[in-house]
Amino acid sequence: MIRVDTKDRIRELYFKEGQSIRAISRTLKVARKTVKRALADAEPPRYHLTKEKPKPVIGPFLPIIHQWLEEDQQRPLKQRHTTKRIFERLKDEHNYQGSEETVRRYVRLWRQNQPKEMFLPMDFGLSGWAQADWFEAFVELQNTLIKVRVFVMRLCGSRAVFARAYLRENAEATLDAHVHAFRFFGGVPTHITYDNPKTLAAQIFAGRRRKESQYLHNLRRHYLFKPEFCLPYEAHEKGLAENTVRLIRRNCLVPLPKVQSIEELNEQLEQWCLKYLQEYLPDKEATVGELFSREKLSLLALPEAPFEPAIFRPVRATRQALVHFDSNRYSVPVNVAHLPLTLRAYVDRIEIYHEGERVAVHKRCYERKRTVTCYTHYLPLLKQKPNYVLHTLPFRQLKLPAPLEQFINQLAARSSRPPQDIVALLELMDQQGVEAVAAAAGQALLMDTVSVPALRALLPPPAEAKVQIPAYLADCKVHMPAPAVYDRLLVAYGGGAAS
Known part of the structure; x- marks a missing residue:
């Protein structure tokens, strides 16, 4: 390879002093082809391999490394080989004796030469x-x-963002988040792009075909938006949502939120989303x-009609008046425990119905x-047993x-x-309310009259139930006729006039 100073001298002799290529070749004792190459290119000379250097240590293992890296292209991003894992497998499975740095250097070179999407x-x-x-995040809830799992939705045009946190990412949380x-x-957005969660995509076919879950079907049928799904492992297709995850993490979850309830956390998230409306977007001006x-x-x-963000399950109660749902049991009134029931599971509550009437x-x-x-569910049975x-x-x-706890202890004694x-006493609590009975129990303890009749006497009389007139009957007026009108009936049926 020609030296840098020789190349510079060739160019000086030719361009400054006007010597010919033949004269320069004779003076510097270099070939005329070398002189021509130096004149054609002003860049410093570089060394070029005429053939690839031998790799005696890693060479025999290159086909294996190639195979693993090629197979990785069809696998989930988080389950692909790292360089360290390749080195460990070569050492354990193929008796590789070289260094990890050699493997690392070759894998880096291979990845650099791969075409980028x-x-x-x-x-x-x-x-x-x-x-x-x-996405998931950590918070301090009651110390x-x-x-928690955080749902985000972002409008692609205006970049307006919404975020809400839940204790679990399940079907009812997904429905509630959309509402x-x-x-x-x-x-309601005209189109919404999602990943492929099982709560929305019950089955994934080739390409973009999906079998919608019943939850998504009900939600879409009510709000009339069109769902779009990303290809598997192609989360960049909803890159704006991915960026929103980072935006919410940095601005709402750092430092770690300290809240007393999930509702308090959601209030903070909503306030930030409202504040973000003031953000200036330079590219949109x-x-x-x-x-x-x-x-x-x-x-x-x-x-106009609200959507019920709940999942529905037909249930039957056990002989202990309990229904099973999501690894837990919930009580129902004993008088309906033998009947077919429907359970509605919301994010924050469980409701149980019989023939459309809520019973628990x-x-x-x-x-x-x-x-x-709930103790009221068992009162009829407690009266019997x-x-x-x-x-x-x-x-x-x-x-x-x-006061009520102390009253019960003394009553038992x-x-x-x-x-x-x-x-x-439990029946009295159901009729009058726990707070009213607790206040009366405090008075009874001061008077040292610990008995149910004494407690009942201290309670105010129950207020008369007010008749609620429906709105559509509020304007109706019924005129009372005079009693003399009914005299006509006596005449009509052969009777005399009233005296």
């Missing part, structure tokens, strides 16, 4: 198209570190809010193998005010028939 720049305009996604997102935007006010014109109108409501439990009861009332699960799960009196 190219992407199209997108512009949806203010068309009402949206993208949605889920306990827990993992809140549509309410936040004041309309407008704020998010300005673009959003225009994109709202492209959204579908919200239906419970707060949703997200632990496992728990039994949730009062002896073990203190040891029943519905009674032990009661969270009573301190003083009464001649404690079980019957405690059942009567």
